[in-house]
Amino acid sequence: MTDATPAEPTAGQIRDLSKGRDMIVCEDVSKWYGDFQALDKVSATIKEQEVVVVLGPSGSGKSTWIRCINRLEIHQEGRIVVDDVELTNDLRNIEKVRSEVGMVFQQFNLFPHLNILDNVSLAPIWVRKKPRAEAESQAMALLERVGIPEQAQKYPGQLSGGQQQRVAIARALAMEPRIMLFDEPTSALDPEMIKEVLDVIKTLALSGMTMMVVTHEMGFAKEVADRLIFMEGGQIVEENTTELFFSNPTEDRTKLFLSQIL
Amino acid sequence: MGGFGIGSRNSAVVPAANVPIAAPPEALKLPPREWVKANLFSSPFNSVLTVLTTVVLLAIFRGFLAFVFDPVRQWDSTATNLQLFMTRAYPDEQYIRIWFCVAVILILTGVSMAVWRAGSAMPTAAVGHKLLGTGALLALLALLAPFSASATIQWLVAGLAVAATGEVLRRSPGKGEDERTVSTLTVLVIALAGLVASLWVVPYGHHTYIANRVPRVLAEPGTVALTTKLPWTVMLLIVVAAYFAGRLMRDRLPANPIRATLMVLWLLAPPVLVYLVLRDPDFDIGHVVGTDLPIFLAYAAGGAALLSWLTRPLTGEAGRIIAVLILLVGFCTFLTPMRMVVRIDMLMLAVFALAAPTFAGGPQARKRYAVGWLGVLGVASWLITSINTPSTVEVPGGFFIGGLSITLMVAVFTIVFSFPLGIGLALARTSSMPIFRHLSTGFIEIVRGVPLITILIFFSIMVPLFLPAGMHLDEVTAVIIGYVLFSSAYLAENVRGGLQSVTRGQHEAADAVGMTTAQKTVFIVLPQALRVSIPPLVGHCIGVFKETSLLAIIGVFDLLYIARIVIPGQTEFMGSARENLLFVSVIYWIFAYQLSKASQRLERRTGLGER
Numbered sequence: 001m002t003d004a005t006p007a008e009p010t011a012g013q014i015r016d017l018s019k020g021r022d023m024i025v026c027e028d029v030s031k032w033y034g035d036f037q038a039l040d041k042v043s044a045t046i047k048e049q050e051v052v053v054v055l056g057p058s059g060s061g062k063s064t065w066i067r068c069i070n071r072l073e074i075h076q077e078g079r080i081v082v083d084d085v086e087l088t089n090d091l092r093n094i095e096k097v098r099s100e101v102g103m104v105f106q107q108f109n110l111f112p113h114l115n116i117l118d119n120v121s122l123a124p125i126w127v128r129k130k131p132r133a134e135a136e137s138q139a140m141a142l143l144e145r146v147g148i149p150e151q152a153q154k155y156p157g158q159l160s161g162g163q164q165q166r167v168a169i170a171r172a173l174a175m176e177p178r179i180m181l182f183d184e185p186t187s188a189l190d191p192e193m194i195k196e197v198l199d200v201i202k203t204l205a206l207s208g209m210t211m212m213v214v215t216h217e218m219g220f221a222k223e224v225a226d227r228l229i230f231m232e233g234g235q236i237v238e239e240n241t242t243e244l245f246f247s248n249p250t251e252d253r254t255k256l257f258l259s260q261i262l
Numbered sequence: 263m264g265g266f267g268i269g270s271r272n273s274a275v276v277p278a279a280n281v282p283i284a285a286p287p288e289a290l291k292l293p294p295r296e297w298v299k300a301n302l303f304s305s306p307f308n309s310v311l312t313v314l315t316t317v318v319l320l321a322i323f324r325g326f327l328a329f330v331f332d333p334v335r336q337w338d339s340t341a342t343n344l345q346l347f348m349t350r351a352y353p354d355e356q357y358i359r360i361w362f363c364v365a366v367i368l369i370l371t372g373v374s375m376a377v378w379r380a381g382s383a384m385p386t387a388a389v390g391h392k393l394l395g396t397g398a399l400l401a402l403l404a405l406l407a408p409f410s411a412s413a414t415i416q417w418l419v420a421g422l423a424v425a426a427t428g429e430v431l432r433r434s435p436g437k438g439e440d441e442r443t444v445s446t447l448t449v450l451v452i453a454l455a456g457l458v459a460s461l462w463v464v465p466y467g468h469h470t471y472i473a474n475r476v477p478r479v480l481a482e483p484g485t486v487a488l489t490t491k492l493p494w495t496v497m498l499l500i501v502v503a504a505y506f507a508g509r510l511m512r513d514r515l516p517a518n519p520i521r522a523t524l525m526v527l528w529l530l531a532p533p534v535l536v537y538l539v540l541r542d543p544d545f546d547i548g549h550v551v552g553t554d555l556p557i558f559l560a561y562a563a564g565g566a567a568l569l570s571w572l573t574r575p576l577t578g579e580a581g582r583i584i585a586v587l588i589l590l591v592g593f594c595t596f597l598t599p600m601r602m603v604v605r606i607d608m609l610m611l612a613v614f615a616l617a618a619p620t621f622a623g624g625p626q627a628r629k630r631y632a633v634g635w636l637g638v639l640g641v642a643s644w645l646i647t648s649i650n651t652p653s654t655v656e657v658p659g660g661f662f663i664g665g666l667s668i669t670l671m672v673a674v675f676t677i678v679f680s681f682p683l684g685i686g687l688a689l690a691r692t693s694s695m696p697i698f699r700h701l702s703t704g705f706i707e708i709v710r711g712v713p714l715i716t717i718l719i720f721f722s723i724m725v726p727l728f729l730p731a732g733m734h735l736d737e738v739t740a741v742i743i744g745y746v747l748f749s750s751a752y753l754a755e756n757v758r759g760g761l762q763s764v765t766r767g768q769h770e771a772a773d774a775v776g777m778t779t780a781q782k783t784v785f786i787v788l789p790q791a792l793r794v795s796i797p798p799l800v801g802h803c804i805g806v807f808k809e810t811s812l813l814a815i816i817g818v819f820d821l822l823y824i825a826r827i828v829i830p831g832q833t834e835f836m837g838s839a840r841e842n843l844l845f846v847s848v849i850y851w852i853f854a855y856q857l858s859k860a861s862q863r864l865e866r867r868t869g870l871g872e873r
Contacts, residue, residue, distance in 0.1 A: 072770050099776030109771035113789045113868075122785060123775035129575050129623045168771075175775055 009036055012064030015238075019037070020047035022081075024069060024180055024211045029078035031064060031234075038064045039075065040234040047220065051211045053221040053242075056231035057257065062214045065231070066181050083178055087208055102172030106184040108164040110156035110171070116143065117152040120171045128175065135174075142170040146200050165248045182213040218261060222246060230254050270481050320406070327407040330844075339835035340845045342469040342479055344827065347846070350664025350819050351473075351657045352540075358860040359542065361493050362669075365500050370531060372504025374524050377512050382449035389449060390431030397425025451502060458498050461491035471832070479834045526637075533645050540663060543651035550647060554603070558643040561607045565614070565639065566632040572618035573628040585615035603646050610642060611635075620780040629837045632665050649739070661738045663817035666849065670744055672820075679746045680806075684753030685792075689783060691754065702754070709751035715812055717744045722816040738818060749806050756798040758789030793868045798863035804854045821846050 024046040031039040038061050054062045067073040068080060071087050071094050080087045082097045111119050112146050119203040120139035124130045130138075143149045148159075156164055165185060172180060182201065186194040198220050205211055205224045215221060221228060221242070228245040230238040230253075238245070238254045249255050292300060295416070302312040329335070340347075348358055375381065400421030404414050434442070460466075468482040485491065511520055537543070572581040592608035614635050621631050655662040663671070690702035719742030724739050764787050772782040792799070814823035825842035829835055 035841075070774060072773060095776050095778065098774060101774075103774040105767060105771065107767050109765075109767040110769070111768065111786055113793065123777060126620075126781050126785065127776045127778075129627075131624060131626075141843075171775065 001164035008049045016114045025081040031075045042050045049208045050226050051205045052227045054214045054229045060231040061234040070098050100178050102177035104182045104185050106187050108168045120174045124174050146170045160198045161189045165197045179210045180249050284780045324406045331407050336838040339838035342471045347665045349667045367500040369504040372501045373508035376505050376508025383443040384446050386442045390428045393428025397421045541649040542654045544654045554647045565611050570628050570632050573622045573631050575622045581619050588612040666821050669810045672810045675742050676745045680749035683750035687754035688757035706751045717748050760795035763794045764790045
């Protein structure tokens with residue numbers, strides 16, 4: 001990759017991922033809501049251990065796309081293959097893909113009637129069929145990693161937004177996923193809580209997780225992403241390595257977007 | 263995902279532990295005179311309103327007292343017929359069965375109260391406050407009621423004594439840290455003990471109605487009969503003992519198994535007590551060993567083997583196909599002559615098989631599931647056998663029990679059975695599968711469009727005519743089935759409201775971690791939906807309890823029927839309907855109010871994580 005090494009090498013710039021396995025392959029994915037076309041022939045490939053950040057203005061289809069990848073939304077045309085499993089209407093494939101793909105939502109979506117420990121350990125116990133004791137000790141270890149083991153017995157409503165989002169990350173990691181999807185993980189947070197969540201995501205990226213992140217945090221994107229994808233109107237406008245995307249965008253629309261946002 | 267640790271704990275917004283927190287200012291408490299001035303006489307209009315309301319309330323209260331204490335009231339019709347009110351004509355020589363049932367319920371209550379830590383600390387000042395209020399009410403009653411002078415003085419003295427005790431309690435306790443408190447359970451037990459003790463001391467009189475004797479009404483002065491006061495004393499001791507036993511269990515044993523056991527016992531108690539204890543089936547051992555036992559054993563062995571195969575994680579979705587096949591076979595059995603118990607067992611097995619993939623897991627989980635099947639099958643077989651066996655309790659005219667007992671029995675069975683059915687209907691109605699959705703919608707709309715009385719009459723008269731030859735269903739059981747169907751349709755709509763309140767994000771979060779639809783429903787959607795539905799569901803339960811009085815129309819001797827028809831029909835108490843109607847409405851109110859309070863407690867309890 002590029003040799004223009006800045007003072008601090010970032011994750012993307014020191015890794016060569018071109019030989020990695022294809023984890024997510026999208027070919028001409030299209031989707032409509034009624035007459036409105038939300039995705040228009042989106043094609044992209046994400047390699048193992050790669051961190052891809054998806055940017056774009058509101059309504060550009062980035063959330064729709066990322067939600068298609070674990071079939072929370074159903075694409076109507078094209079192919080999506082996740083870890084060699086194609087997403088079709090076959091329920092078994094969908095459940096297999098979903099248990100391999102962790103997802104973190106903008107609104108956290110923790111289960112309000114369960115305490116933090118149960119939030120994290122429920123899926124391993126019932127989906128992965130782990131013994132309860134093992135699942136709970138794993139959950140505690142994950143809570144330790146995201147920095148909030150002392151909250152294990154509390155309920156989501158008693159935690160701050162940043163803490164809730166970190167629990168949501170722990171919940172996704174408890175399924176030991178091979179891919180993590182982040183759908184605007186910091187958009188619903190107060191400014192002072194954004195950092196604590198981004199820190200967790202950063203360490204996760206450095207640990208070699210394959211990740212796709214929809215975000216508006218440019219600093220974070222610059223620091224963590226191997227590659228950036230810029231979308232508008234349901235289409236991919238530009239796709240480039242982090243370095244080139246910021247230093248030398250090719251499309252006019254990207255330049256405009258960057259000039260407005262930076 | 264190697265070693266990734268994170269140091270963002272510092273940036274979390276955990277408040278520092280040692281920052282002194284300013285105590286909130288104590289609520290401004292006005293002295294009584296100021297309070298009255300600020301709240302009741304703040305403006306001329308308010309003053310007029312206060313005076314007017316007080317006058318109207320006093321007039322109503324006085325009218326009510328004039329009714330109750332009118333010398334023409336035949337209150338001995340109520341006192342004499344208390345046994346009739348409670349159980350109707352359940353034979354005296356078997357009455358120990360009734361007390362056994364009461365004891366079992368009280369033991370469960372006592373242990374559960376201890377295990378679930380019922381009761382809370384109540385400041386003695388609050389107890390004093392309540393006593394003061396009660397005393398004041400008694401004094402007011404003494405002044406307003408049409409008593410003779412001596413009676414007025416007696417009631418007045420009693421009221422003032424209660425009020426004085428309350429005032430002493432109210433003033434004595436310290437403030438803040440050393441505020442004296444007393445458990446609400448202690449208060450409750452003291453009150454109950456007072457009531458029970460009064461049975462031994464106060465000359466309520468000994469009233470009994472004896473049908474086969476002349477004169478039939480027995481009225482002696484003195485305290486109540488030994489057969490009344492002794493059992494109630496024992497019951498009080500039992501419930502207190504059970505509470506302390508429950509505390510021991512709570513402290514010595516792990517919490518979850520005890521709670522699970524208690525829940526199962528609570529669910530088992532109604533059918534077992536009614537059909538095995540009160541009904542006292544006269545088992546035919548030859549038939550039981552020759553027919554019922556082999557059927558049970560076949561299903562136990564076959565079912566356990568099948569289910570332990572189905573709960574292997576490897577079996578996966580293939581299990582559902584087998585489950586559906588069993589279900590189909592189960593329905594087909596209705597086309598051929600066959601013992602009812604074979605069909606029912608088959609349908610139960612199909613339900614277990616359908617749920618099996620959801621509960622799949624390691625050896626432990628599989629064993630638990632098989633044991634669950636054996637337990638359910640055992641209880642069901644036992645009950646079916648005993649329901650099919652004639653009862654030794656012979657009571658002329660209809661069901662063997664009546665009065666409050668049958669009111670409670672029908673209400674409890676209806677509520678218990680219509681919950682799973684109603685939840686199932688609600689889930690079916692919101693399901694994405696069109697067959698379920700249309701069937702459920704059709705059922706709900708049809709049942710809701712028909713008056714309850716129609717359904718009750720249909721089930722009591724028509725259904726027995728449609729049954730295949732050789733099959734009997736006693737009238738009360740048939741009516742309960744009809745009532746369950748009616749109630750579940752309404753319950754389903756309440757639950758559906760709750761289901762709709764679960765946000766899309768919750769569904770997506772459950773999907774995103776790979777849960778199956780069944781797991782999502784059981785662990786995520788239903789708990790939240792039911793919590794939201796608590797108020798309408800409890801309202802529904804209260805309605806079901808009160809509407810059991812419609813059973814009177816099809817000739818069941820329930821509480822209201824006895825008060826309205828049976829007692830006023832006794833030659834000794836002609837036309838005593840009004841007293842008895844007042845009495846039963848107080849009983850209905852007590853139960854309905856307790857349900858309502860239980861619902862408030864439940865809401866507070868389940869609101870724990872919400873903030």
